[in-house]
Amino acid sequence: MKNLCWLGEERTFEEVLMILGHSKARIKKSNLSKKERCRRIRYREEISIPQELHNWGIINPSFEWGEAKEAPFVIEERGDILAVHKPSHLHIHPLTYNEKNNLLSFLRKKGYSNYLLEETELEDKSPWDGGLLYRIDYETSGLVLLSSNGHLYDQMRRHKDLIKEKVYLVVVEGRFSLKNGVYEHKLTTSGKKVKASDQGLLSHIDIEVLMVTDQASLLKVSLKEGRRHQIRVQLALLGYPIWGDTLYGASEKDSFGLHCFQYEFENGQVYTASHFWGLDFFSFSFREGSLVLVQ
Numbered sequence: 001m002k003n004l005c006w007l008g009e010e011r012t013f014e015e016v017l018m019i020l021g022h023s024k025a026r027i028k029k030s031n032l033s034k035k036e037r038c039r040r041i042r043y044r045e046e047i048s049i050p051q052e053l054h055n056w057g058i059i060n061p062s063f064e065w066g067e068a069k070e071a072p073f074v075i076e077e078r079g080d081i082l083a084v085h086k087p088s089h090l091h092i093h094p095l096t097y098n099e100k101n102n103l104l105s106f107l108r109k110k111g112y113s114n115y116l117l118e119e120t121e122l123e124d125k126s127p128w129d130g131g132l133l134y135r136i137d138y139e140t141s142g143l144v145l146l147s148s149n150g151h152l153y154d155q156m157r158r159h160k161d162l163i164k165e166k167v168y169l170v171v172v173e174g175r176f177s178l179k180n181g182v183y184e185h186k187l188t189t190s191g192k193k194v195k196a197s198d199q200g201l202l203s204h205i206d207i208e209v210l211m212v213t214d215q216a217s218l219l220k221v222s223l224k225e226g227r228r229h230q231i232r233v234q235l236a237l238l239g240y241p242i243w244g245d246t247l248y249g250a251s252e253k254d255s256f257g258l259h260c261f262q263y264e265f266e267n268g269q270v271y272t273a274s275h276f277w278g279l280d281f282f283s284f285s286f287r288e289g290s291l292v293l294v295q
Contacts, residue, residue: 002049013039055097057127063109066101079148083271088141089255091149093128099260104130115146141258143273165264172240176217182206194229
């Protein structure tokens, strides 16, 4: 904590913190109890600012695995873009300074702080986003891209059409019997989930079947929009929830069947997850951009 001497008129601790620049919502997210927030602060009284508020917007340099079964690692650094492998069950970014089980804390600990952009021209940029060009879910594994260039970051976040194709490898429950092709739904957010709605946003996934067994099927799924939970909910609506995705109707498993495989940009740049991926009975390695089944 950081100690300060309060030289203003008597106020609650919450009011003092707001005068010091912390929003009410931010203060409520801290570990301060209601009793502490309402405590009266008198003139010349010494106060201690909680570390998580004093360091608001700063990525913690300590990293913890949390529930992840493997550590993240850097795939490649090309120009102003860093490609990183994120394991399943690791948060992609924190929501407070005290959170350490996230990809950005890993990068700061490893010396890649230049990819934790603190300021850009985007007015709605969260201080916790760093230089992330996109997010993937906590459960999802695979390729994550970041930029150290503020102008490039702003362009990529403003103009989603600069990304030509986003490719994921997906394991779904059961024998997939639908044809290869594009499937569309109108989606809207409903609490923690996404659901189909006539008033929702039109969303498309392009499915290619790679392998089918009675127990599960492996799909290659491409999408353009990249909406929240898009692949997860659209496959569930088709009757094939992702392996281990209990939120959308699958049975509970030790692993989660969604892996970000490849991103291709309109300028021809392609980034691929160059990493072995094993999921219960499907195991693969990525060699020169190709998917190879490991016997």
